[in-house]
Amino acid sequence: MDRIRIRGGQPLFGEIKVGGAKNAALPLMAAGLLSDERLILSNVPRLADIQTMSVLLTQHGVAVEPVVEGGRTLSIGGSISCTEAPYDIVRKMRASVLVLGPLLARVQEARVSLPGGCAIGTRPVDLHLKGLEQMGARFNLANGYIDAKVDGRLRGATIVFPFVSVGATENLLMAACLADGRTKLVNAAREPEIGDLAACLITMGARIEGVGTSTLIIDGVERLHGAEHVILPDRIETGSYACAAAISGGSVFLRKARIEHLGATIRALREAGVEVTEQSDGLMIKRLNGLRGVDVMTGPYPEFPTDMQAQFMAVMSVSEGASMVTETIFENRFMHVPELNRMGAHINVHGASAIVRGVRSLSGAPVMATDLRASLSLILAGLAAHGETIVNRVYHLDRGYEAVEQKLAACGADIERIPG
Numbered sequence: 001m002d003r004i005r006i007r008g009g010q011p012l013f014g015e016i017k018v019g020g021a022k023n024a025a026l027p028l029m030a031a032g033l034l035s036d037e038r039l040i041l042s043n044v045p046r047l048a049d050i051q052t053m054s055v056l057l058t059q060h061g062v063a064v065e066p067v068v069e070g071g072r073t074l075s076i077g078g079s080i081s082c083t084e085a086p087y088d089i090v091r092k093m094r095a096s097v098l099v100l101g102p103l104l105a106r107v108q109e110a111r112v113s114l115p116g117g118c119a120i121g122t123r124p125v126d127l128h129l130k131g132l133e134q135m136g137a138r139f140n141l142a143n144g145y146i147d148a149k150v151d152g153r154l155r156g157a158t159i160v161f162p163f164v165s166v167g168a169t170e171n172l173l174m175a176a177c178l179a180d181g182r183t184k185l186v187n188a189a190r191e192p193e194i195g196d197l198a199a200c201l202i203t204m205g206a207r208i209e210g211v212g213t214s215t216l217i218i219d220g221v222e223r224l225h226g227a228e229h230v231i232l233p234d235r236i237e238t239g240s241y242a243c244a245a246a247i248s249g250g251s252v253f254l255r256k257a258r259i260e261h262l263g264a265t266i267r268a269l270r271e272a273g274v275e276v277t278e279q280s281d282g283l284m285i286k287r288l289n290g291l292r293g294v295d296v297m298t299g300p301y302p303e304f305p306t307d308m309q310a311q312f313m314a315v316m317s318v319s320e321g322a323s324m325v326t327e328t329i330f331e332n333r334f335m336h337v338p339e340l341n342r343m344g345a346h347i348n349v350h351g352a353s354a355i356v357r358g359v360r361s362l363s364g365a366p367v368m369a370t371d372l373r374a375s376l377s378l379i380l381a382g383l384a385a386h387g388e389t390i391v392n393r394v395y396h397l398d399r400g401y402e403a404v405e406q407k408l409a410a411c412g413a414d415i416e417r418i419p420g
């Protein structure tokens with residue numbers, strides 16, 4: 001297994017290009033199941049999760065091919081010959097469940113492995129299933145699989161989500177595009193990745209209103225056609241590298257970063273003493289003086305993203321004063337805390353909140369990455385720490401960050417991958 005070695009203490013200067021958003025690319029690829037015609041997606045990041053979704057779509061019989069060998073544009077298309085999403089693929093990536101809505105809408109049946117929990121929480125899919133049931137789907141849960149069927153087309157329905165779910169909103173939005181009649185999704189998630197998915201579906205011929213709001217109205221059509229779509233830049237990758245500049249000091253230009261998707265993250269960084277300036281084609285992040293503790297609470301967009309919580313906590317661990325970091329989305333997303341504490345951080349967890357008392361410096365140590373964003377928080381701590389940090393279990397990182405060690409090294413970080 002690969003590891004990442006960091007020798008901390010170097011300020012970062014330079015430029016990092018932000019890639020396409022993983023959490024937009026995955027549902028967009030699943031949307032490729034909604035039409036026989038080709039969906040051409042560009043700005044696709046090179047990530048393990050994208051590879052997993054490609055394998056899954058191929059398993060359904062759909063061709064996923066780069067338009068130019070080695071390029072970042074994928075062509076997805078073809079008829080569906082198999083409706084099973086097997087355990088061996090779904091266990092690698094929970095977002096695999098996003099094929100359920102499109103398969104039911106397109107071919108009226110699906111057999112999808114239940115995703116189960118992961119390191120950050122139990123993560124059920126009950127809202128996905130309840131919504132699809134309201135649209136006429138029938139489910140049988142047995143042997144770890146969701147067996148789903150619908151007689152004829154899915155039917156439009158009014159679905160009121162009891163709380164905000166990104167995945168359930170995406171699954172039902174895609175299903176509703178080919179349903180018979182009008183679907184109303186109330187209390188829908190408003191993450192920019194959902195706006196990106198809706199924009200692509202509209203280009204494919206879907207009729208969707210309310211994009212960007214918490215009520216989506218979809219008038220089903222009989223078929224969708226091919227389209228070309230450019231995936232939006234990854235706001236979590238952007239925020240993660242902004243935290244790298246913050247924790248290391250220096251100044252880094254994040255090319256392609258879009259300020260409008262980063263409101264809560266940028267507010268927190270600015271409050272902590274980081275300078276964030278919008279420039280043409282990106283954001284300049286500078287940290288010239290010390291950092292201050294800031295309280296943050298995660299929540300659905302536009303609130304502070306749970307996917308930035310671990311990285312921001314690493315920054316808080318070396319900021320002056322105390323800060324309180326509250327996690328409201330996932331019940332177990334503090335797995336990075338004991339690892340940060342092993343590096344000299346002073347963090348106590350009380351229920352859903354972590355009290356971070358800033359320390360003057362961290363010290364390098366061997367640490368274990370437990371999930372995707374926790375991995376990056378340990379890399380950030382390593383950048384600020386004295387001495388050497390080795391981050392183990394880098395496969396989590398590879399799910400969602402492309403060439404992280406190369407991007408940071410290009411800005412002066414002493415970081416390398418040690419092949420395992």
Ligand SMILES: CC(=O)N[C@H]1[C@@H](OP(=O)(O)OP(=O)(O)OC[C@H]2O[C@@H](n3ccc(=O)[nH]c3=O)[C@H](O)[C@@H]2O)O[C@H](CO)[C@@H](O)[C@@H]1O
Binds near residue numbers: 023129167168306330
């Ligand atoms: C591939 C992708 O885009 N992943 C993102 C997506 O995950 P994902 O779509 O899985 O997250 P959700 O928004 O659905 O989850 C929010 C909360 O709702 C709960 N829940 C969800 C569905 C359901 O049927 N029942 C239920 O109880 C979850 O356990 C969690 O506590 O949004 C999360 C919240 O912003 C992000 O952290 C993930 O990076």
Ligand SMILES: C=C(OP(=O)(O)O)C(=O)O
Binds near residue numbers: 093094307372400
């Ligand atoms: C939690 C994440 O992804 P997933 O929902 O795919 O586990 C993430 O991107 O931080």
